[in-house]
Amino acid sequence: MNKSSYIIWLLNRIDSVTIFYKRRKVMRTRLKKLIALFGAVTLTASLLLTGCGSSKDKDSASAGGASNSSVVNNDTAGNEDGAQGNSSVNMEDLPVIKMATMTGANYDDSDAVEAEINKILAQKVGATLDITWSGMGTYSQQVNLMLTGDGEVDIVMLSGVPLATYAGNGMLLDLSDYYAQDPDPFLEWLDVSYIDSCRVNGQLYAIPEVINFSNEILVHANKAMVDDMGIEIDDSKIWTMDEIHDLVKKAMETYPDIYGIVPQTGSQFLAQINYDNLGDTSFVGVIEDHGNTGKVISVTECEEYIEFSKTMRKWYQEGLIMQDCMSNTESWSSMIPAGKAFCAFDAGAYPDNGSTDDTTYYNLTIYPNWSAANCAVRLDYGIAANSKNPDLAFAVLKELYTNADICNLLMYGIEGTHYQVTDGGKAAPAEGVSLENSGYSCGFINGWVLPNMLNAYPSYTSADEFSELLRNYDANAIKSGALGCVFDSTNVTNEYTACVNVFEKYYFAIMSGSMDTESTLETFRAELKAAGEDVVIAEKQAQLDAFLANK
Known part of the structure; x- marks a missing residue:
């Protein structure tokens, strides 16, 4: 960036901030002070700046080593004799933008990584980033504590609590105007329908993470066993349940000491099929046909749930399903590679992030991918309503999504x-580093906690x-008719809690086939009614109707 370009950049920042302060009706004196500050920085830059550089091309992204975090000195871009610039x-x-996110990875070297990120942010937006990592x-x-404090956080990853709850409690800043000024950098990565899913009453409160927004329902089948049986697998087609049945039966005849079908995780046989729960993981009221019917019904009346459960009951009685599956504590991802199991259903699958030559399983799709109502509000980034630097916070947030150098450093x-x-x-x-001894391993362990994992090198x-x-996978997904509507149980807390307790007793057990379908379903239905399911369904329906009316 040359001197004139830098001055233009600063003037554009002044213009952007001017628009913001006029909109907020802030006193002119504050604006004059801000412009005076930018003028001083501009004068300093015009005297000192000979160049600054940070390639946006991730093919040439290189973080370099950690250095003095107090001063940034960059080589002049395009300087043929390699002389170092004096910027x-x-x-x-510089103002510090505080960010909160979670991880299950190592982050001991986070300070050194942040120092490299801040070299870029200092030049790009005139701020630095301070990340607080928390366990999941x-x-x-x-x-929740940070968002109710006094400026304890600026940028925050949102997960586990409905976006509408945060927005309704006044915890998040309305990002509508910021986004409207320059939406294109985000639209390069995100479909507008997913961004709009983060609106509450028309106002934008978050930006979705760039991850998968759709999932297919499939069967992970042990690759070594399939290959050993000499079976040619077409993993590009939609498999029928009859074909899956015959494949599992042949595997168990060939390998009599293995489990045929094991749960998706622990004792949870399969999360769901093609009915939408509006983000309610206890399924107290669902919408059939990918959320497109507009009618909330009891899961005990859902035809797809009932028919799948009846099929699994037959398979269980044939011995194709792990007989003690409801007390299982292992995951399919450990049992299949270990040769203990042949396959497992999975409702959270997407183009395999482990499809290397030595992958341990085939993916056999039984239902194509679809985007559930809560797909874009599961993991998002927003700005705290009590942020003391909202302008800079949004500018930093944009860099976290769009700057490839920063994305690689974060990953x-x-x-x-x-x-x-x-x-x-x-x-x-x-070289010489493993995931166990690395001082920073977020992208290898859980890159999905970051704003844009796709704007970085892919993992090995x-x-x-x-x-x-x-991105192509999501572009072709079936979209829920309730996309963006997420259920908030606040108004029916007591009834909802009682229904959740009933759900945990029966939902997965019925799906696994380990209980008689008809009689257990009747018990499940009766206990849900007694717990107040009708009240919860009425509230969920009312929220859905209001959402669709304002869509």
Whole structure:
């Protein structure tokens, strides 16, 4: 960036801030002070700036090593004799944007990674970033405390609590005007329908993470066993339940000591099929046909749930399903590679992020991918209503989504220290570094907690062209008729809690076939009614009707 470009950038920032302050009707004196500050920075820049550079091209992204976090000195872009530029920014004088997110990965070296990120942010937006990482088990509680505090957080990852609840409680900033000024950088990565899913009463309160927004329902089948049986697998077609039945039966005849079908996770046989729950993981009221009927009914009346459960009951009685599945504690992802099981159903599948040559399973699709109502509000990033720097917070947030250098740093840490780029253009742990001893491993463990995992190198475990595969996959998904509507149980807390307790007793047990379908379904239905299911369904229907009316 040359001197004149930098001055233009600053003037554009002034213009943007001017619009914002006029909209907020802030006193002219505050605006004059802000413009005076930018003028001083502009004067300093015009005297000192000879160049700054940070490529947006992720093919050339390189974080470099950690250095003094107080001063930024960048080589002049395009300087043929390699002389170092004399641009310097005192980091300690810049506003700090505080961000909260969660991870299950190592982040001991987060300070060094942030120092590299802040070199970029200092030049791009005139601010630095301070990240607070939290464990996944306590994250929701900590975020609630931060959002009710006095400027304790600016940018926050949202998960586990309905967006409407945060917005209704006044915890989040309305991002509508910020987004409307420059939507294109976000639309490059996100379909507008997913962004609009983060609106509450027409106002935008968050930006969805760039992840998969649709899932298919499939069967993970043990690849080694299938290959050993000499079966040719067409994993591009839609498989029928009869075909799955025959495949499992043949596997158990060939390998009599294995489990045929094991649960999706623990004792949860299969999360759901093609009925929408409006983000309610206890399914107290569902909408059939991918959420397109507009009518909330009891899951005990849902034809797809009933028919699937009846089929599983027959398979269970044939011995094709793990007989003690309701006390299982292992995941399919450990049992199949270990040769203990042949297959498992999965309702949360997408283009396989482990489809390498040594993958341990085939994916056999039984229902095509679809986007549920809550798909874009499961994981989002918003700005706290009590942020003391909302303008800068949004500017930083935009960089977290759109700047490839920053996305790579957030995902994998510092190149050469934490990761290396393979000949195939994928990120892998640096030489001598493992996921266990790495000081920063977020992108290898749970990149989905970050704003835009697709704007970085794909992981070494990813399928080739994973980013393109995933975006095309979502583009062709069936979309829920209730896309963006997420149930808030606040008005029916007592009834909902009672129904959840009933759900946990019967829902998965019936789906697994381990209980008689007809008689257990009757008991399930009666106990839900007694717990107040009708009240919950009426509330869910009212919320859906209001959402559709305002859509």
